[in-house]
Amino acid sequence: MESDSRTEGAYDIVAYTGEIDFHHSAKVREDIINNLDKGQHVLVDLYGVSYLDSSGIASLVQGLQHAKNCELTVGLVGVRDSVRKVLELTRMDEVFTLHDSVAEAMVAKKQHRPPDQHTR
């Protein structure tokens, strides 16, 4: 798994490529939380991710919970079918807002505040 970060306004966008599994999930959690701790909203770009396991989902949920505590948001971008299937199986597609693109997430942010997280 590789990652790349960039900032666009109030958002830090963390893009991953490869597979997010138990070996890499701790880094995903650290990336999200470190960006939130800088006061930035976070978009996790999963376009390059072909595999996500339950430990990766756990890291995303930890990021989401941290965001709520910081009154910030975490959104998911570019989710491929193989990853979407896992999110659907675990009903995490109902917890995270899935955006097709970073641009779409930005528009959603402007139209709805806060846009990126739901509670069941």
Added chain:
Amino acid sequence: MVGTAASEQLFEHRFPASSEQLCSVRQLVRDVLQAQGCGGDFVDTTVLAVDEATCNIMRHGYCGNASGDIILQILRTGGTLTFRLIDYCPPVETCKIKSRDLDEVRPGGLGVYLIQQIMDTMQFEKPPEGAGNMLVMTRKLDCE
């Protein structure tokens, strides 16, 4: 006359209980499934279930200590695949293994849920002599 289909062992792989192994184990399982004519969603979800079960052994059985080994066996009996994961950990308290309520949004606890959703059966059976546990999962092939 109704006969009982014989089991054919398709694959056996022994590897250290290190998370670095997970990627290559997933690829090996994927190769076995594809060699059986499977594809698409069936392969993706079966690989996920085996990966989740393997992770659980690494995390909860060996507690992150990669000095132990795990053996993965894949067998085919008629139209059913059997996945055996054998470890050398202390015996599992099977009553503690359960999936969580999905209405709770919290980290963790989804691995067993995913295995139960994907596989047809999942149970611990008597392990080989000298081993600690043997998790056995089965799934009917959808690609015949």
